[in-house]
Amino acid sequence: MPAILTLAAKDLMLLWRDKAALFWVFLFPVAVAVLFGVMFGGGLRGVAVLPVMLLDQDGTPGSRAFVKSLEESPALKVQHAADLEAGDAAVRRGQVVALLVARAGLDKALSGKKLDEAALELRADPSRRAELGVLRGLIAEAAIANIVVPQPMELVPGLRAAAGVPTAPRLDVVAVAGGRDRPRTPFELSFPAGMAWGLIGCVATFALSIVRERQAGTFLRLRAAPLSRGDILAGKALACWLACMAELLLLLAVGMLFFKIRPGAPGPLLAAFAASSAGFVGLMMLLSQVGRGEMAVASAGWAVMLVLAMFGGAMMPYFLMPEWMQDLGQLSPVRWAIMVLEGTLWRGLSWREVLRPCSTLVGIGLMSFTIGVMLLRRRAT
């Protein structure tokens, strides 16, 4: 077995034996994810006003009237899309629930009272079922309001049906994959936060294991063995990274099995896991060098991590934080981890979109790792 794997396997075995550390790395984050999720439960329900985008390709008086009646609906917040692409992008980003396209021929269909020929196209993420249901009703209302029908028929739907007037317009739904700006359940917010807490637990545990190893003298034996210092550090880093990954995967599994977490594409998700873990491995190395003794590292480590967690959105959802805190949060790796974890868990970020947060995390990891190793070098002469 290569030396690095031997070293890493030993550290993972030690972690397995350390019940307190296991609690912080695995149980505590699950508890945070579940408890925060239950606590957030009340605050995120119900959407008062649905944001939608409209694109009028018909451009007739009839289509304009139809658009106008949608605009007047108190349940909608209507924006106008410049073109199909811009509208789709807004849907993908989650800015609007759907893009409603009035295709050419709408006027003709409406004035001909042929709702089933209505040229309407709804482009949306089909997973937002509840919101789309509401939207469908509103569109039908607006369409019907713009059909000129005899008075009695207007009042009694049964009569309309008898007269051969369809009760709802034809609506072609085009799925636009991806983006949402609001979580479906509070657990979609609490699980990324819980994951971040698990990463913090890993950092604390492994930073302490380095200090302990130095104090117990086993570090002496490692250094006396035919290994390079790089091997020793890489072994530690690998063990910490694997523990972080295990923690993230555990929370993912718990979330998927019991809390309806439905992650997007597996590729970007794994990239997010790997990069977050890498970022925190670097922090671990740095924190292990902030003090000499176990107490110093434990207290300084937790203090630093608490501040990073607070500003990074591990204590309350980022969007609820005051703006100045959000700005400072940019400096916290916790924030980047939560962002990329949320992004890949439910916002459906693409490969391209995870690139920036992932590389930021890896960058933070590399930088803090390097500083940590430099401090260690300076100490060991």
Added chain:
Amino acid sequence: MIRVRNLCKSFGARVAVEGLSFDVDPGESFGLLGPNGAGKTTTMHLLAGLVAPDSGEIEIANMTDPTRKAVRRNLGIAPQVLALYEDLTAEQNALFFGRLYGLGGAKLDQHAAWALDFVGLSERKRDPVRTFSGGMARRLNLACALVHNPPVLLLDEPMAGVDPQSRNLLLENIRHLKAHGRTIVYSSHYLAEAEQLCDRVAIVDDGRILALDTVEDLVASYGGPAQVEVEFAGPPPAWMGDLPGNVAGRTWQFQSDDPLGYLARLSAEGADFLSVRVDAPGLESVFLSLTGRRPRD
């Protein structure tokens, strides 16, 4: 096997090792004896390449730089601080350290089992080190230095904090290793063990070697005279006045490099002894006369 020349190491303003030079032959066991802070551990760490010397040369197995992997494979070190993973079992510790030296498979299992058996820990090998007594942990500390079967052993106070029974066991272990051709560098406060174990001994203090020789020759040069106490059966002979020492009642105390000569003469003149006690000088007196201290002061 080991050649050290003018080795110096300071930590800041504190000089730990100052101009150390010595050689250790293959198969020899070499003792570093000195009081606390003498520089024994620092010397061990310099030999193991754990700290870099400020100046001087180290040569082990004809290779100069002890940080080289090829040198390290030849060395087994049992550090003064217990270097063990408390939460792992004895066996897991031994296997882990063996793996670090590139052992694997059946060979690793075999070596680890041998090392644990050697120090008498086979029966406790599946217990976590946490549950071990001080003496057992010391023995495991030695076993972990042996797993990869190195020709050179650096044993830094392998008896520290161990009861006499465990000490005897360890002593037996180290003697056995020596009998099987290992080169051993051994540091200690315990002079009695050093007397039994070491072919040659260096008395160090303040980072310097004060004397270096076989135990016998050291005692001869620095041990001073033997202390003798004689109790006569009857009144002491009248001509006692010619002899050194004090006579009080029927007891005669004196110091001499040749106590047996005096006793033989007395006996030939017909003196009757009730008891005779001769305290021959040992390393303890060598130590005292060289450093002005007892080893654990």
